[in-house]
Amino acid sequence: MGVVIVGAGQAGFQVAWSLRTEGFSESITLIGDEPYLPYQRPPLSKGFLLGKQELESATLRPEKFYQDQRIDLILGERVASIDRASRRVVLASGAGIPYDSLVLATGARVRKLPDPSALYLRDLDDAARLKDRLDRASRVLVIGGGFIGLEVASAARATGKDVTVVELQPRLMARCVAPVISDFFRDLHRRHGVEILFGAGAPPPPADLVVTGIGVTPNLELAQEAGLPVSDGIGIDDHLRTADPRIYAIGDCAVHGQRGRLESVQNAVDQARCAAANIAGKNQPYTAVPWFWTDQFDAKLQMAGLSGAADQTVIRGTAPRFSVFYFRSGRLIAVDSLNRPADHMAARKLLAAGSTLTPEQAADESFALKV
Amino acid sequence: MPLFGKKETANITYISHAGVKSPIAVPVGDSVMEGAIKNGVDGIVAECGGNTQCGTCHVYVEEAWLGKLPAMQDDENAMLDTTLCPRRPNSRLSCQIPVTKELNGLVVHTPEAQV
Numbered sequence A: 001m002g003v004v005i006v007g008a009g010q011a012g013f014q015v016a017w018s019l020r021t022e023g024f025s026e027s028i029t030l031i032g033d034e035p036y037l038p039y040q041r042p043p044l045s046k047g048f049l050l051g052k053q054e055l056e057s058a059t060l061r062p063e064k065f066y067q068d069q070r071i072d073l074i075l076g077e078r079v080a081s082i083d084r085a086s087r088r089v090v091l092a093s094g095a096g097i098p099y100d101s102l103v104l105a106t107g108a109r110v111r112k113l114p115d116p117s118a119l120y121l122r123d124l125d126d127a128a129r130l131k132d133r134l135d136r137a138s139r140v141l142v143i144g145g146g147f148i149g150l151e152v153a154s155a156a157r158a159t160g161k162d163v164t165v166v167e168l169q170p171r172l173m174a175r176c177v178a179p180v181i182s183d184f185f186r187d188l189h190r191r192h193g194v195e196i197l198f199g200a201g202a203p204p205p206p207a208d209l210v211v212t213g214i215g216v217t218p219n220l221e222l223a224q225e226a227g228l229p230v231s232d233g234i235g236i237d238d239h240l241r242t243a244d245p246r247i248y249a250i251g252d253c254a255v256h257g258q259r260g261r262l263e264s265v266q267n268a269v270d271q272a273r274c275a276a277a278n279i280a281g282k283n284q285p286y287t288a289v290p291w292f293w294t295d296q297f298d299a300k301l302q303m304a305g306l307s308g309a310a311d312q313t314v315i316r317g318t319a320p321r322f323s324v325f326y327f328r329s330g331r332l333i334a335v336d337s338l339n340r341p342a343d344h345m346a347a348r349k350l351l352a353a354g355s356t357l358t359p360e361q362a363a364d365e366s367f368a369l370k371v
Numbered sequence B: 001m002p003l004f005g006k007k008e009t010a011n012i013t014y015i016s017h018a019g020v021k022s023p024i025a026v027p028v029g030d031s032v033m034e035g036a037i038k039n040g041v042d043g044i045v046a047e048c049g050g051n052t053q054c055g056t057c058h059v060y061v062e063e064a065w066l067g068k069l070p071a072m073q074d075d076e077n078a079m080l081d082t083t084l085c086p087r088r089p090n091s092r093l094s095c096q097i098p099v100t101k102e103l104n105g106l107v108v109h110t111p112e113a114q115v
Helices: A010-021 A063-068 A124-136 A147-158 A179-191 A221-225 A265-279 A341-353 A359-363 B032-037 B074-080
Strands: A003-006 A028-032 A071-075 A079-083 A088-091 A096-098 A101-104 A108-110 A139-143 A162-167 A195-198 A209-212 A216-218 A234-236 A247-249 A254-256 A291-296 A299-305 A312-318 A321-328 A331-338 B009-015 B021-027 B058-061 B091-093 B107-109
Touching: A003 A010, A010 A028, A010 A071, A010 A265, A063 A071, A079 A221, A101 A265, A124 A147, A124 A209, A139 A147, A147 A162, A147 A179, A147 A209, A147 A291, A179 A195, A179 A291, A179 A299, A179 A331, A234 A247, A247 A265, A299 A341, A312 A359, A321 A341, A321 A359, A331 A341, A341 B074, B009 B032, B021 B032, B074 B091
Parallel strands: A003 A028, A003 A101, A028 A071, A101 A247, A139 A162, A139 A209, A162 A195, A234 A254, B009 B107
Antiparallel strands: A079 A088, A088 A096, A108 A216, A291 A299, A299 A331, A312 A321, A321 A331, B009 B021, B058 B091, B058 B107
């Protein structure tokens, strides 16, 4: 019997691997609907678009790894349904695969606009198509000033295109960062010659390539049809279990009552590790500090913690190298670091340890950031 | 252009904490991290895939080769302070070492654990 993993992205891959490093010896079946070996997504919007990296280098492990680790890969196949009563998943081809534990790592898909000519960037095929079109385009319109849109804009501009970004909100990456960081990136893009338009007012200039990055929506249908509770994601508890204790959900598709739903490599990898530990019998709650990063032009933004609930921010350093420390009721909850990797690493440790750092200390560069 | 589809390679030797030697012909242009991952060498994890974000491709470089490596950037320097096994003067992140012809013969030691 063993473990069946639905979804062969970063989370699905990691749970299979972590199960083996936990010493799990029963069968592991990893099912993905794309025809490719599991790969990582970050390079798709970064090194690959810039022409610095081949698509094949995004592949996480060669085929031999899966043979050596006895991980059965089923690629290019969709899972049609979950039969919880008989504990098996049913593939679109009709085959049934039994499980003792099931991990849903179904990920998310892009939100789309009605415009059929718009391109998106989520998977390997999207990236290959976008790169091909980008190579031939001269004027690029990016709809959406979030991470993906801005990384695409940055790569397109760096390769010599005329680029315009349209963002409905009054500032960039508004969902995730403080205004001071939004403003920094607005100025950075403009300084590199990217035109940025806010709001719905001004009509965007004509373009021969439109790329849309307006967010994703989690893939919940499989869980929903199996009768598992879903909201903005597949509902999970502290141990990443769904309402069915044999079924876990991890990564972009999973939502926790307090922690919410996150779309990041860190969340995929750490939840995968935690789920693997729990399947192996360790009974571990998920407590990892969230972190993210984005590369745009020569700027690297690294985020630790979740800043949404902050009621106070202080800044350490000065542009173009500074960090924003976010506090709630005097307690540190997040740090965004711009070209200050040491602050970011310190922040990850401070947040994990439950820091008592005060806003005054955070702003004082002579005060060492140590746990 | 490489002839007959064969890429130029450099020989890199990975030595595990237990002393197991894995000599690998790594294509020029790949990183020392990729050379390990693509060939199933244990001891390098590379959770973030080579983005200087996780510190799990930590290696100890044989001293004689240190001077031939590209200079360390700020982000690698910061990440090396957080590795599971202690940082030493010859610590590097293997994802930040692109393989060149000049690195033919490079020897790196992988730490006891990465995560």
